[in-house]
Amino acid sequence: MTSESHAPTSTDDDLRPGPPPGCPAHGLGPGGLHRLHEAEDLGALYEQLRDQHGPVAPVLLHDDVPIWIVLGHAENLHMVRSPSQFCRDSRIWNPLREGLVKPDHPLMPHIAWQPIASHAEGDEHKRLRGAVMGAISTIDFRSLRRYINRSTQVIVNRFCEAGEADLVGQFTEHLPMAVMCEILGMPEEYSDRLVEAARDALKGTETAIASHSYVMDALSRLTATRRARPEEDLASYLITHPARLTDDEVREHLRLVLFAAYEATTNLLSNVLLTVLIDPRFRAQLNGGQMTVPEAVEQSLWNEPPFSTVFAYFAKQETELGGQRIRRGDGLLFAPLPANVDPRVRPDLKASMQGNRSHLAFGGGPHECPGQDIGRSIADVGVDALLMRLPDVELDCDEEELRWTASIASRHLVELPVQFAPKPPQDVQEVPNHKPVATQRSDWQIGAVQPQAAPAAAQPQPAAAQPQPAVAQPQPAPVQPQPLSGQPHPAVAEPPRRKGVWQRFLSWWRGY
Numbered sequence: 001m002t003s004e005s006h007a008p009t010s011t012d013d014d015l016r017p018g019p020p021p022g023c024p025a026h027g028l029g030p031g032g033l034h035r036l037h038e039a040e041d042l043g044a045l046y047e048q049l050r051d052q053h054g055p056v057a058p059v060l061l062h063d064d065v066p067i068w069i070v071l072g073h074a075e076n077l078h079m080v081r082s083p084s085q086f087c088r089d090s091r092i093w094n095p096l097r098e099g100l101v102k103p104d105h106p107l108m109p110h111i112a113w114q115p116i117a118s119h120a121e122g123d124e125h126k127r128l129r130g131a132v133m134g135a136i137s138t139i140d141f142r143s144l145r146r147y148i149n150r151s152t153q154v155i156v157n158r159f160c161e162a163g164e165a166d167l168v169g170q171f172t173e174h175l176p177m178a179v180m181c182e183i184l185g186m187p188e189e190y191s192d193r194l195v196e197a198a199r200d201a202l203k204g205t206e207t208a209i210a211s212h213s214y215v216m217d218a219l220s221r222l223t224a225t226r227r228a229r230p231e232e233d234l235a236s237y238l239i240t241h242p243a244r245l246t247d248d249e250v251r252e253h254l255r256l257v258l259f260a261a262y263e264a265t266t267n268l269l270s271n272v273l274l275t276v277l278i279d280p281r282f283r284a285q286l287n288g289g290q291m292t293v294p295e296a297v298e299q300s301l302w303n304e305p306p307f308s309t310v311f312a313y314f315a316k317q318e319t320e321l322g323g324q325r326i327r328r329g330d331g332l333l334f335a336p337l338p339a340n341v342d343p344r345v346r347p348d349l350k351a352s353m354q355g356n357r358s359h360l361a362f363g364g365g366p367h368e369c370p371g372q373d374i375g376r377s378i379a380d381v382g383v384d385a386l387l388m389r390l391p392d393v394e395l396d397c398d399e400e401e402l403r404w405t406a407s408i409a410s411r412h413l414v415e416l417p418v419q420f421a422p423k424p425p426q427d428v429q430e431v432p433n434h435k436p437v438a439t440q441r442s443d444w445q446i447g448a449v450q451p452q453a454a455p456a457a458a459q460p461q462p463a464a465a466q467p468q469p470a471v472a473q474p475q476p477a478p479v480q481p482q483p484l485s486g487q488p489h490p491a492v493a494e495p496p497r498r499k500g501v502w503q504r505f506l507s508w509w510r511g512y
Contacts, residue, residue: 029060036069036408037062037106042308046071046338055342056322056332061408062106065095067312067331068324073342073360075322076334079313080365086313086332088119088367093314094329110311110409111331116252118367125366127243132253133370135237139183141373145381150428151178152385157425160389164396167386167416172269173199175382176262183374184254185233186222194218202263203405219254223247257371263410264306265375270413271304272297272383274402277395277418286387293384295354297376302346302353305361306375307410308337333408336360393420 029035036059039045046069049057055072070076079086090113095101101108113119117128155174159165173195181190193214200211222235227247230236234257238250245253276283276296285291291299315330326332339360341349353359362369369375387393396417403414 029064031058033058033060033066035060035064042406042408042411043337046335050338054323056324056326058324059333063100063102065100065105067095067333068321068326069309069333069335069338070322071335071338071342072322073339073345076336076339076360077364079321079332080334080363080367083121083366085316085319087121087316088313089113089121090119090312090314090331092316092329093312093331094327095331097329107311107408114252115249116256118256128245128249128253129366129370131238131241131243131245132257134241134243135234136370136374138232138237139234139374141377144179144183144374145377147182148175148179148378148381149385151175151182152382153389153426153428154178156386156389157428160423160425163422164417164419167273167418168270168413169415171382171386172266172273172416175269176265176378179374179378180258180261183234184219184222184258185226185231185235186218189218189222198259198262202259215258216251216255219251219258222254223251260369261371261374264369265378267304267306267410267412268297268300268375268379269382270416271306272300272379273386274413274416275300275303276383276387277393277416278399291354293387294376294380297379297383298357298359299353301361302340302356302359304411305336305340305359307361308335309408310334310336310363311409334360334363336363389423389426390418390420393418 034045034049036042036045049059049069050071055075056068056070059067059069061067070079090096090111093101093111096111101111105111115128117125117132120128152175155171155178159170165171174192177195177198178187178190181187181194197211197214201208201215223239224247226233226235226239227250230240235250235254238245238253276286282291282296282299286293286296311333313332313334315326315328315332318328319326321332336359340346345358346353362372362375396419402416405412405414
């Protein structure tokens with residue numbers, strides 16, 4: 001798709017006044033194409049585009065830069081799994097080569113090519129991604145889940161006595177950062193200031209550059225420290241990996257892992273908790289055991305993936321996708337949100353997706369999210385631990401009062417006010433109690449003879465006084481002593497009790 005394909009068909013269009021705000025035509029650009037960044041409801045727009053164009057639709061970005069958005073589930077999968085046709089290298093993007101995308105374009109931080117695994121191809125991609133996957137493979141997930149649980153308790157301790165909280169600002173934005181700092185190897189850097197800086201950098205505010213620099217300074221210090229003294233953390237394994245990453249490559253991949261995992265997991269936690277609070281059936285399934293927390297997380301990944309779209313893929317050759325002619329150098333948006341509700345995959349959006357992991361929340365193909373198991377672990381353990389601490393937590397506002405900050409890339413819940421009965425803080429430093437194991441019960445059952453302790457005289461002698469044979473000899477089975485004629489039976493030989501009704505019925509039914 002080139003810029004010429006979206007040019008107006010007549011120069012008279014330039015003389016016509018634009019539609020007034022609120023008009024149905026508002027948000028349309030050259031060629032009658034929709035501007036994604038001006039849509040008030042992206043979900044509704046995606047369905048409108050699906051009806052008009054099918055699974056692949058032409059749209060406009062900021063400054064009326066043309067791009068395709070892939071709406072179909074199968075089409076998205078084909079794109080991300082076909083590296084011979086589509087890549088992540090924006091240097092071949094036609095609008096960029098033609099000067100339509102200015103250096104200060106709002107989406108340049110997402111689209112601009114960088115020497116990182118998510119933008120590389122071929123052998124370079126294998127080298128960089130191999131280092132990232134190798135470092136992640138060293139994570140002990142059992143220890144990680146314990147750390148997530150402990151971090152959850154520490155964070156909940158901050159507000160559990162108040163009886164009210166904002167679960168976004170006080171929980172979902174903090175837990176992922178605390179865990180990621182531990183994984184990367186800089187737990188001492190975790191603080192409210194770091195959380196605020198990461199949040200500000202992702203929002204793209206006026207202070208975003210300064211906030212981004214604050215985070216990068218922390219990652220630079222970590223890289224320098226681990227280069228001199230490696231330890232057991234992800235940063236050290238990146239540095240010591242046979243791929244021999246440079247300090248810049250290490251720092252950039254740490255930034256990629258930190259920001260991507262933080263944003264995605266924060267949104268995932270917020271979405272799961274919101275669903276639990278506003279959907280009684282969802283919560284009843286959790287409480288009743290019909291659904292586990294991991295299954296609830298997967299359902300949320302279907303309904304509200306952490307990233308609505310991912311910037312971007314680019315056509316390496318002329319091809320066809322979803323009935324549309326895609327030219328070499330065209331850009332395409334990978335779009336998990338509309339793909340997950342594709343009618344061909346989910347004809348009934350109310351149907352449960354338990355046990356189905358074919359959603360596209362974590363992408364696919366060579367660039368599939370390498371840290372998805374980390375995000376799942378944070379969400380699984382974090383949500384479960386929070387609900388265990390605050391089982392009576394309830395939404396403290398009307399659902400209509402909830403506010404979101406939406407962009408083309410994602411939708412972020414601003415606040416999640418809740419109330420609950422005040423709870424005392426927990427001692428997260430308590431050492432596990434290692435009491436002696438209690439004496440095991442014997443296998444004695446009701447109705448059987450109770451085993452008696454052997455008399456002292458019958459106790460075995462020490463080995464020195466009573467030598468044992470080299471080979472144990474088989475012992476004959478003990479013979480039950482028979483009572484003498486005319487003598488009463490001993491107490492231990494009581495006649496068997498008469499079978500009850502149920503036992504007699506079973507005997508009759510089984511034929512004996």
